[in-house]
Amino acid sequence: MREDSLNPPSFTLLQKLIHIRWIFVLLVIAVAFIGVAMLFSAANGNFQPWASRHLARLGVGIGVMLCIALVDIRIWLKFAYLFYGFSLILLILVEVMGFIGMGAQRWLDLGYFNLQPSEIMKITLVLALARYFHGMGMEDIDRPTRLLIPLVMVGIPTVLILRQPDLGTAIMLVMASGGLFFVAGVRLWKFGALAVLGLALMPVSWQFLHSYQKRRIMTFLNPESDPLGAGYHIIQSKIALGSGGVSGRGFMQGTQGHLRFLPEMQTDFIFTMLAEEFGMIGALGLISLYILLLVYGFAIAMRSHSHFGRLVGMGVTVTFFLYVFINIAMVMGLIPVVGVPLPLISYGGTAMMTLLIGFGLLMGVWVHRDVVIGRRGGDRA
């Protein structure tokens, strides 16, 4: 069949390199450069301390992304559970260290850089779930017992991350997994049942939330109730967005950002700054770029000939979408402030690395789109 002509199971590295979706890579770089520009503005026209490091991380990240893209997809399938297990151990390690250090901790200090296991989990969980659903037939999906294992796979890291506490990452993990369950074919009523269960558990889970998390949710519901306290961030963010108008105040001219009314403008609230300085035109432009990347992601996932590839592609795309949506909705005051960065633009190494690793996998799915993999991982070509 076509694999004889189109899908020689072993491309040379050069062939693989040519097959990478370079337009996608360029789009990623373009968005990241918008980030560089905004970080330059956030530092009042200085490359230090953020823009230059953002650029350096981008360089490293693109390299990592391309390397991952070239790795045979079957290797990821093979080691999916191993990676998952490894990151689960790291998460537990953080928990233990936090316990010893008598305080909340999200990362492991590795000397050169801080490793956030929760970020790694975002990728490895996608891989693990993709592998699980890949090895499951259509008929197995309808058997509730078969869903127990993936639910546990999602549940354990979620609980660990919630304990850190990192509500944003936990939500992203759950929602990305939900997306995977959905495209894998889990019946809709089961989602409904889960949602009802979640709602029923809400009063209970409220007890487990930290006071600052409770406060954030309360201020989200009524930010004006405490304009100088916890609601301050979101009010200032809305003022900045609104004052940008259609065309914006101009590059480096945003008053809310530059006069420090805007909190955390180099990280979580960088979209606000962009929308203040470039207005609705700029904001919609950026969202359009994100949409292009998402469309590519969808297209790549749907085009793959392996179920694993499809699921990984979709998992990465959904994760990316969640970053975008949660961050923007958060700074606009549509959802509570949960601390999710704007992908490729916010300053922060871990999130960028997570995304570029994810995009590397996505590229890998594209490069190996015609590789057909058997349910047990065997090569059926």
Added chain:
Amino acid sequence: MLRDNERHKHFNRRAAILGGGKALLLSILAGRLYYLQVVEADRYRTLADENRINLRLLPPLRGRIVDRLGIPLADNQQNYRVLLIPEDARSLHATMNALDQVIPLSDGERRRILRDVKRNRSFVPVTVRENLSWKSAAQIEVNSPDLPGIMIDVGQSRSYPHGQELAHVMGYVAAVSPAEQTGDPLLELPGFRVGKAGLEKIHDLRLRGKSGSSQVEVNAYGRVIRELERREGEPGAEVNLTIDIALQRTVNHRLKNQSAAAVAIDVHSGEVLAMASSPAFDPNAFNQGLKVADWQALINNPRAPLINKAIAGRYAPGSTFKMIVLLAALERGVVNTSTQFFCNSFINLGDARFHCWSKHGHGFVNANDAISQSCDVYFYEIAKRTGIERIASMAKRFGLGSPLGIDLPGELAGLVPTPKWKRQAYEAAWQKGETVITGIGQGYLLATPLQLSVMTARMVNGGFAVTPRLTRDVSGLKSGDSENEQKFKSLGIPTRHLDIVRAAMGDVVNSPTGTARGSRIEEPEWKMGGKTGTVQVRRISKSEREQGVVKNQDLPWKERDHAIFVGYAPMENPRYAVSVVVEHGGSGSKTAAPIARDILLEAQRRRSSQSTVARVVGSLETIQKKRDN
């Protein structure tokens, strides 16, 4: 394979649904963006500007007050303040120790500074000391490299270079009291001053000017980033006075150590050349806030230094009122110049006996003698014949009994009694004896020194109802003297009556029998005329009179007579009128007349030297013009 195709189809279907869901969510974001950035854009833009823009008022420079020759009487002085900006100081203690070498700081000051520093953000300047001398400020500037965080700030504060000389006329400025707040934000500025008394109060709004504003951009912590817009205010108008400060100084010098008042005015224009009230106060002291003890001392002083006696001191005019009585009698036709009365030192009216000041009597006296020798009996007689109503009406025509409307706050009306007034005030009928006593300017009659000077001016200026004023003009509108001389209404007194009075007043000073002959001016072209007045402040009982009246200087101060003199000069073509009242000063001829003479002499000397200067300047200008042509 087929199975996988089916799975692929199923996946794609679900993926499409998921994609649709995402598209929906993203369009919510776009809609929210539209709502915030288009629908609500203006509101948020305003909020953003409110966040960052602070409006600061720039207080205007208060207008100067200058005398008739342009000499500043109220000015603005640089006021140096030392500020400490904590964030610029490497160490607060080190900076304060270094500053201590230049201006010694007390422990209390140090504590206050540290407390203020703690209360504010580190970029907010803390005042270390105010009202620094120029010398100390310069020393600090020179040492600024060793004083990190120390800054000198220059403000403006009101100063009165002549201090006490014109205190009552100038008034003073002081901090705005809560009752004076009008909602004008300018008044709420710390350190803003408003006029509280005198001309500073009357012209306060004109002197104040218009405030400017400075729009500054501040960041979230309140630090000023830059100035966006600056609108300079308008400085206050300059007020040009009729006062001649050199003459004023002479007057003050002569009133020194007395409780007294004197006014010198131009008889034609009503311009007040000098107005003094003694003792005075230092208006500069009010500017920086008076110490409680000093304030108490001013308030409790029996000589009332805070009161402008020239307009708010009321005294019986005594014999200086006799001209009015004579004019009323002449108008009524009761007497003419040759009418004589015999003075044997008293008259009897019913049971009462009214004494003349002369124990021996003046013998036969006519109008001229009666004024120049100040015979009381003559005036008892003509007052009796003229009647109180006509005397009162004449007094009112000469400006007594009601405020003259001078441009100062607190002018009092004085009092010209009439039977109607007495009925209202005392519910009692007017007594004949009261007419008699009014005839020599005593009884209920009360006048301010200003009224006495205006009365005199009206007598010698040809009978025009001149009114006094202190303000020549308010800046910009400078007009020549001639235009400034208003046309005053005539009082309708026949010139020959006025001439009789003027001649008699001349004899008061220049006749060998005049009461003020000791105070005459020898220079023929500067000769003066006038009238003495000695006003009893206590009743002399019959028994006391029989035992011999106690000499005035042997009485306690409070019981001594008031000494009064009104005068004019020169004799020909009078130009200046003056009134002098020395409270409990003894006799008008001994105490008040010499003061009036010195004032009138100085006024004429100054005028002649000024006109010489003017002539020289004028001829120089003509030469200059010819040369230019």
